[in-house]
Every structure is written in structure tokens, then in C-alpha cells.
Amino acid sequence: GENVEQHPSTLSVQEGDSAVIKCTYSDSASNYFPWYKQELGKRPQLIIDIRSNVGEKKDQRIAVTLNKTAKHFSLHITETQPEDSAVYFCAASLSDYKLSFGAGTTVTVRA
Amino acid sequence: EAQVTQNPRYLITVTGKKLTVTCSQNMNHEYMSWYRQDPGLGLRQIYYSMNVEVTDKGDVPEGYKVSRKEKRNFPLILESPSPNQTSLYFCASSFSAGGQETQYFGPGTRLLVL
DSSP states (O other): OOOEEEEOSEEEEETTSOEEEEEEESOTTOOEEEEEEEOTTSOOEEEEEEETTOSEEEETTEEEEEETTTTEEEEEEOSOOGGGOEEEEEEEBSSSSOOEEOOOEEEEEEO | OOOEEEEOSEEEEOTTOOEEEEEEESSOOSEEEEEEEETTTEEEEEEEEEETTEEEEOSOOTTOEEOOSSSSBOOEEESSOOGGGOEEEEEEEESSOTTSSOOEEOOOEEEEEO
């Protein structure tokens, strides 16, 4: 099955700075890469996703990049704000029905 | 309101006492899935269902059972809970192919097995 590694496990940034989270996956056949955000005590929610036929995708302050050759993808958050503090999970899928998640990154934005 | 609901939200039980965590969605989704969340391990898939009466194992199915008799419901059954099943459980659903589209998560069930 797919194995997803996520780094770093914790990330502290000053408000207004950028945050970058990196994930690697093991199976080159994986073709769908979503990112979920989980605020404290809440459920995970999709914030952005990318498919293997695209190298980069942006949505306001959030962007995701994919390097298929190296089998890694990254989440970039610019101009961080206190509401960006949360746990972020990357995931990868090579099938219609199974999604493999990384271990999560706890992001803290310091005011 | 479109949503995924789970009950109970919190549960404390003892080893060996059978329990069921219910999951229901009102979005007419075909795909439903159960995950457990543990510190440092992320979200791990327990079971998933592609449609009514069609289920399959995820990555950590041992000690769990599921059923999908109706499209909207996907209960998780622990026949003989053990302390290593203490965890935060999430149910999720998506329109058809949960591995290729947005999954909508329930609020979570925090389980403690003594």
C-alpha cells in the first residue's frame, strides 16, 4: 500500500511569515494528493488538493506543489494568520477508495 | 443542512464489552469510511464502503466490524474492545470515490477502553 511521510511534525511561525509542509509518498502510481486542516477539537476539512497531471495549484494564500519525479508534494501558506494555527494532514491515493494520510503537522502562528 | 453525524461523541467502556459507534450522512453519498486518529500516526483507515452491502478492509481492520445495510448509515462495531482501541474515531463520506475526491468528516467519537 501507499506510505506517506510528513515533515515537520511541528512548525512555529511568526504571524505574516510563510509556512511550508512537505510530504513524500512511496507509490509512483498515486495520482491524487489532498490536504486537510484540523482545528483543535474539530473535524478534518479539505483545504486544497492536486492531481498528478498538475504541478501547482493555488487558492488565495494556500498553494500546493507536486514533484512526481521525486515523489513529494508540499503545502505553502503565505502571510500566515492566527486562524491558520491547526494540524495539517497530507494524503495520497492511487485508488478510488483508499486514502493514505501522513502523520500530521501542528502549525502554530505566533502573534 | 448537509452533514455527517456520529454517536456517541464520547464513550468510556471496559475491555470486552461490545459497542457500536453509529455514523449517518444525509448527502446521498455512496462512499463511507472509518478512520482512527492517534498521536503521531495521523489518520488510519479502518474500513470503507463503496455502496450498500459493499465493504472492504482499510489499513487497520483488526478488531473492528462494519455493515452497510442502508446508504446513509455505516456503523462501526467493536465486538470485544481492548485498551489499544482507545482512540479518536472519524467517519467520513464522499459522493462516489473517496480516494479521488473530497471526504466529509463527522465530528469524531473519542473512545476510552479501560
